Amino acid sequence: MGHIAGSSETETQILKAALCVFGQKGKDGARMQEIADEAGINKAMLHYYFRNKDTLYEAVFRHVHGHFFSVIESETSKEQSFKQMLKGIIDALLDEHVQHPDVNRLWTHENLSGAHVVRRILEESKGTGLGSAPGVLAERIREAVDKGEIRSVHPMHFTMTLMGSIIFFFLAAPVFSTLMPDIVEHPEKVLAERKQHLFDILYNGLSN
Amino acid sequence: MGHIAGSSETETQILKAALCVFGQKGKDGARMQEIADEAGINKAMLHYYFRNKDTLYEAVFRHVHGHFFSVIESETSKEQSFKQMLKGIIDALLDEHVQHPDVNRLWTHENLSGAHVVRRILEESKGTGLGSAPGVLAERIREAVDKGEIRSVHPMHFTMTLMGSIIFFFLAAPVFSTLMPDIVEHPEKVLAERKQHLFDILYNGLSN
DNA sequence: CGCCTTGTTAACTGTATGGTTGAAACATAT
DNA sequence: ATATGTTTCAACCATACAGTTAACAAGGCG
Known part of the structure; x- marks a missing residue:
């Protein structure tokens, strides 16, 4: 073989x-x-x-390109409230980043060099598969707005804000660690703070 | 000479x-x-x-390392309400990124490779100068919390969330443009949306 | 066994790249 | 004009790197 x-x-x-x-x-x-x-x-x-x-x-x-998206896919397909889903995505995505830091870094390198490879891969599975996870998330946001569960927001922009505030934390850690030594000295504590802060600020930001 | x-x-x-x-x-x-x-x-x-x-x-x-920080420094030193300051930072930082995309990219590359150069530069001007801009911003957040102007949040985490949701937008644009063609087709429109969305979600997230 | 397929290795090659050199052109002052 | 320091360049060098080659080992099978 x-x-x-x-x-x-x-x-x-x-x-x-x-x-x-x-x-x-x-x-x-x-x-x-x-x-x-x-x-x-x-x-x-x-x-x-x-x-x-x-x-x-x-x-x-x-x-590895599915790692992040599969987390989103998994959480968006669960039968749960928007609030629970948001909490789930934040926690799971942060954990995923801790366990697979290189995947995050690879993605970022790829984006910096124009994302030609990723784009080709995403094009191949246009609409189907994990590549559509952000789209599905945006759809869930739209539904929650319609149901009055959350305020009216632009679904795709919120998706980017959510992912950005999660990913940036790891990306900028080297620089921020000079301003916030805890990032290096007590990483688990900071991670827990981060999870709590993000849910707090974003869910409150969406509340009526 | x-x-x-x-x-x-x-x-x-x-x-x-x-x-x-x-x-x-x-x-x-x-x-x-x-x-x-x-x-x-x-x-x-x-x-x-x-x-x-x-x-x-x-x-x-x-x-160029002061580009981003000088924007924050400028906005935090103005005599204005927290709300105005937040709006000012979001708008100015997004504009700054549009005008100097390479600076953002350079910063990200630097972070990915361990930020050794930046860290050395920041260490040199420890506490003083532009390097302390995020620290000053965090201080302004703390004051606003004390005054009851906004809810209680972790100042440094909010600073990271703010910067992350701004910067990530540009960073991930190559990938997101497959999901949101407007990013390429109507960049000014998306930029305006982005400004509005970020202020909306973050200020509401901070509101009592 | 003889022979093919798959997996493994050290040694090699061509080229791209960071960095050097020595001289020519230019400016300015005396 | 001559001297002194500055700016520009073509050609060069050493090295590091992606990719190749050719030989060789281990197993399957007629």
Whole structure:
């Protein structure tokens, strides 16, 4: 059986290592040698499993691009009030970021370089699959507005505000940690504060 | 007169070009040749004015790192209500991002790579200067809470939420534009919506 | 066994890139 | 005019990097 079809041990090992290195350094900053070292294999093996750097990068992206969206997808499809859903998304998304910091970093690098790869992947599954998660969230917001559960807001803008205030926290942590040493010294405490603050400010912002 | 002391035409030209290229590609992705081309000079000139890539990168950062903070600094020092200040910061910061997109990008690249350069610069002007702008903003939030002008919130977390929801919009635009074509097709309209939405949701979120 | 497929390796290649050099052009002062 | 310091450039160098090659090992199978 060719390695193309299945997913061998080595292949997932490579993807894991590549996610780490691409996440840390970005596509340009990443070195194939470093990925090989991280995966504990020879550099030539990378080119055996993945033709070249671009292919590997795209493979990594396909492997993880659903992480964030699947959280949103999961919470939006639950049978629960808008209030519960909002709390659920905030908590779950923050936890997801803590557990997979490299995914966040990869996404940001990708956005900075024009998001050509992501866009192609999203186009492929236009409307269906995880790519539509933000759209579904926007729809749930619209419904909640109609039901009078929350004030009238622009669904897509609120979606961006929600995701932004969650993601930015991790992204800007290096700089903010000079102003707020707790981020480094008591990360769990700050995380709990963050969850509470975000729900507090955003839900109150939506309240009538 | 040596070029070290003053700031010649060429020097600012280089800094401008370098900001552009570093902003687009990041420090690793940027090519000295490309910066030289952008500045319309020979590559050797870069090394004449700035010893090497690291020096140039840091010079660019020193040249622009105050952009965002100066907006906050300006708004927080005005004699106005908290409500007006919040509106002022949102509008001015969004405008600043539109006018200087590369500064935002440079900051993000810097954060992704550990923010070593920024941190050093911030440490130098510890407590004083523009670096303390977020701290001043947090102080203004604290005062407004004490005066009963707004609900009780964690000042630093609110500062991060505010900056995050502003900055993320530009950062994630490449991806969100697939879900919200208006971002590309009617940018001014979306910008106006964004200003209105952010003030609306955040000020309401702070209201008693 | 002989032979094919899959997986693995060290050594190699071509090129892009950061950085250097030495000389030419230019300005300014004496 | 000559001297002194500044700005510009083409060509060059060393290195680091993505990607290649060719040989080799291990297993399946006629």
